[in-house]
Amino acid sequence: MSPCLRVSEPLCAKLSRKREELRTQRLRDTEARSFAARDDLGTSDDVQHSPHGCYACAARRIDDTGDPDDCRSARVFYGATDGADPRRNHAPVCPRCGRDGPATAAGPGFRPILWHRGHIGAYEAYWILHRSKGDTTTSAEFQRIFDPINTPRDDARNLPPLDEIDAYLADVRRQSVSWLSEPGGAADTATFDLVLEHELQHQETMLYLLHLLDPSRKRRPDGLVDRERPDLAATNGRVRVPAGSFEIGASGPGFGYDNERPAHRVEVRSFGIDRTLVTNAQFMGFVDSGGYTTPEYWTDKGWAWLESENIEHPHSWLPGRRWRVRGLFEDREMDPSEPVWGVSWYEADAYARWAGRRLPTEIEWEFAARGTGSRVYPWGSAEPKPNLGNFDDPTGGPTPVGGYPDGVSPFGLLDMTGNVWEWTSTEFAGYPGFRADPYPEYSELWFDGDHRVARGGSWATRSPILRTSFRNFFRRAFRIGFIGFRLAD
Ligand SMILES: [Fe+2]
Secondary structure, eight states: OOTTTOHHHHHHHHHHHHHHHTTTOOOOOOOHHHHHHHEEEETGGGGGSSSGTTTSSSSOOOSSOGGGGGOOOHHHHTTTTTTTHHHHHTTTTHBBBSSGGGOOSSSOOOOOOHHHHHHHHHHHHIIIIIIIIIISSOOHHHHHHTTTTTTTTTGGSSSOOHHHHHHHHHHHHHHHHHHHSSHHHHHHHHHHHHHHHHHHHHHHHHHHHHHHSOGGBBBBTTTTTOOOOOOOOOOOEEEEOOEEEEEESOOOOOOOOGGOOSOOOEOOOOOEEEOOOOOHHHHHHHHTGGGGGOOGSSSSHHHHHHHTTTTTTTTTOOOOOOOOEEEESSEEEEOOTTOSOOOOOOHHHHHHTTTTTTTTOHHHHHHHHHHTSSOOTTTTTSSSOGGEEEEETTOOOHHHHHHHOGGGOTSSSSSSSSSSSSEEEOOOOOOOOOOOSSSSSGGGGGGGEOOOOOOOTTTTTGGOOOOOOOOOOEEEEOOOSSSSOOOOO
């Protein structure tokens, strides 16, 4: 099947001819830098949630445009029938909320889901219509409202109604697709990829926020049936990964943020690592044995954080006669075989100390995920499919660990892609030779000693951003994301 789907062959030919031209293109002008600064949330407490909630607003590398013949951007923006339409995820998110849910912040420091929805459109309008097409006639008011700097968090409570926002999104998308059909737009696949990546990352952020809402403020959509849960594979146990070397990071022409580059060869010493994620049942042992009341398991900063925040259990757990968990739409009994999540890096690190083990470094994690070869995913380079892991499922949730043996890594590890993100011990920093591209606000600003790297993706992560080289990064105290961990030694 032609990868271009609805894109005509002549259009693909045009894309190919523009390839070299695109490789030399840069978005380094003053305007681009200004936009990055305006869209950055680094100085706000909104950074309690995923940095990619808005750090993703920064542009990706523009000189590595991918293979235009793949026509991925065009395919997605045209709403292809292969399930790649990015709107199929977040479009129903707001209607699933109760009447006031999407317009109400889940708590202090968080913008409403509705704001993120409008922000996706404003971002698309800026990068595709304004910067790529040169059309600055789109709604200045929406550009202001959905700009995180121009509209402080408190002002984000007074938003246009959902219908107006959706009309704006549809209009921007219509104009974007129209621009794509013109030669100038067709050549600019890099910008389309950038906008796609941004939208997909905001979708997961919106799900974090939707999950935070009390069940009384949202409703399960009619007819939604939970995804079939996989049979539990042989799960427990750890593997010994032999010493070796491999190329870490994003190489080749495909999508990759500046923090994934340059790819470089690293040596890895032999290490042990669990085949599966730490489960609720395992984490309960830590809770029941006084893990949250024993300073010896915690770093000084972690203990100070725990005391100041009165943390006593994972964010996703609900205390009672028996532990329950908060699902996306309703509370339910805890499944002990599911991975624990809703834990900060501090909590993951404390658990590891309690267990007499440690978190893997991100080098160890990526080596365990892809082995010595150049595979894009743990299972190889085939595109993500539902049998390979728990991802790309925006109405789902975590599944029992180790349930997708078809997605096993070269060293026998399971759930390395999807289910929940995985904390690593590694402080977020640039790879050797790192060059901020196109500007430092995307990654470099967060090389601050506090952020830690998380890898692997969650059940809510969309497949275009599941590449093994992807580096997520969060503050150590961040705990509302779909993030768990596995242990190493
Ligand atoms: Fe953003």
